Amino acid sequence: MRPCTLDDLLPDDHDARTIWAVVCSFDLGGFLEPIRARGEEAGRAATDPRILIALWLYAATRGVASARELDRLCRESDPYRWICGTVTLNHHTLSDFRVEHGAALDNLLTQLLTVLIQEQAVSVERIAQDGTRVRVSAGASSFKKRDTLEQARQKAEAHLAIIGRQADRLEEATVRRQKAEHRAAQAKLARVEEALKQLAEVEKAKAEQKDKPTKENPPKASTTDPEARFMRMPDGGSRPAFNVQLAVDTESRAVVGVEVTNAGSDAGLSEPLRQQVEERTGGEVKEQLLDGGYTKLEAVDQAAADETTLYMPVPKPRKAGTDPHQPKRTDSPAVGAWRQRMATPEAKEIYKQRAATVETVNGELKTVRGLSRFLVRGLHKARCVALWSVLAYNVVHFGMQCVRLTS
Numbered sequence: 535m536r537p538c539t540l541d542d543l544l545p546d547d548h549d550a551r552t553i554w555a556v557v558c559s560f561d562l563g564g565f566l567e568p569i570r571a572r573g574e575e576a577g578r579a580a581t582d583p584r585i586l587i588a589l590w591l592y593a594a595t596r597g598v599a600s601a602r603e604l605d606r607l608c609r610e611s612d613p614y615r616w617i618c619g620t621v622t623l624n625h626h627t628l629s630d631f632r633v634e635h636g637a638a639l640d641n642l643l644t645q646l647l648t649v650l651i652q653e654q655a656v657s658v659e660r661i662a663q664d665g666t667r668v669r670v671s672a673g674a675s676s677f678k679k680r681d682t683l684e685q686a687r688q689k690a691e692a693h694l695a696i697i698g699r700q701a702d703r704l705e706e707a708t709v710r711r712q713k714a715e716h717r718a719a720q721a722k723l724a725r726v727e728e729a730l731k732q733l734a735e736v737e738k739a740k741a742e743q744k745d746k747p748t749k750e751n752p753p754k755a756s757t758t759d760p761e762a763r764f765m766r767m768p769d770g771g772s773r774p775a776f777n778v779q780l781a782v783d784t785e786s787r788a789v790v791g792v793e794v795t796n797a798g799s800d801a802g803l804s805e806p807l808r809q810q811v812e813e814r815t816g817g818e819v820k821e822q823l824l825d826g827g828y829t830k831l832e833a834v835d836q837a838a839a840d841e842t843t844l845y846m847p848v849p850k851p852r853k854a855g856t857d858p859h860q861p862k863r864t865d866s867p868a869v870g871a872w873r874q875r876m877a878t879p880e881a882k883e884i885y886k887q888r889a890a891t892v893e894t895v896n897g898e899l900k901t902v903r904g905l906s907r908f909l910v911r912g913l914h915k916a917r918c919v920a921l922w923s924v925l926a927y928n929v930v931h932f933g934m935q936c937v938r939l940t941s
Contacts, residue, residue: 564638
């Protein structure tokens with residue numbers, strides 16, 4: 535046996551130390567505000583947010599996405615124990631913190647990018663955008679038709695009423711269990727009602743499609759994750775998923791924008807993410823690289839109005855022998871210029887950067903940064919998880935640089 539401290543077990547250049555230094559170098563006011571003391575009113579007792587942020591960032595760098603797994607590692611793994619120090623945690627605290635601070639997480643990404651942009655390490659003049667479908671926890675069997683959801687709501691309301699009538703006849707020893715059953719029944723009813731609300735949006739979207747819903751393919755919504763949608767996955771199958779949109783600086787490969795939607799198609803999603811990048815960084819996106827899934831003539835016109843040049847494949851014409859790069863009579867000036875631009879060797883060379891940058895980032899996030907599957911439910915929580923993965927990616931690639939710049 536040899537005596538040693540926990541600090542001696544980690545090398546000076548260990549990633550856990552780097553992440554801790556990065557976390558301590560930024561303004562964490564958004565995380566501290568809910569627990570801050572106000573005048574004579576005492577603040578709420580809480581675990582230091584720096585510990586929880588560092589734990590989730592380090593976990594994301596190792597592909598850990600489960601709060602229970604992180605709880606175990608905090609007791610058994612030296613890097614996680616070093617971050618915790620003498621503070622004890624449980625999976626409930628870890629799980630709640632991960633999804634409770636969406637705005638503060640977004641601000642943390644903004645701070646990180648602001649420092650890197652000021653030092654000219656990152657630029658947003660040319661960005662590449664791509665969407666990746668990430669599987670959610672909802673099962674296919676949880677998607678129900680409208681009549682089934684209506685029946686489920688009636689049963690949930692009846693069950694809630696029965697529990698309410700039984701409350702007066704219960705002994706004191708069973709009151710706690712009755713309250714738990716009441717909360718569970720309320721939560722189930724809320725999920726069914728939200729599923730009906732989301733089903734209306736699905737029905738509206740299907741009505742606008744060329745292929746109208748049939749008896750074999752009626753509109754459905756999930757009772758466990760109402761905001762989830764069936765999406766075409768990379769292997770060709772369809773499963774419940776969310777659509778994660780990423781924008782990457784083609785020069786540095788830093789992630790400069792992230793959004794999570796339940797849109798099954800990427801069409802129409804280029805402009806919102808471009809605006810997010812400009813608002814987040816204060817810069818101007820001059821060139822945007824997109825794949826064919828984003829093709830929408832209205833997006834080309836809007837990009838031209840925003841003085842952004844789009845590099846996006848021109849769809850193949852239905853009529854054989856037609857030159858897709860030749861402007862049509864119905865094209866606007868911006869659309870005609872886009873068609874002609876994509877036929878030039880310069881545009882083709884620039885467009886090669888899209889697959890070489892944003893798709894590699896997508897692959898890294900899904901394989902080693904904890905974005906292989908959403909273990910939380912709802913778009914808001916899924917976006918928080920995506921932000922943790924994006925922050926971990928940027929910290930891994932630019933962490934020590936940020937520490938030097940902010941020190």
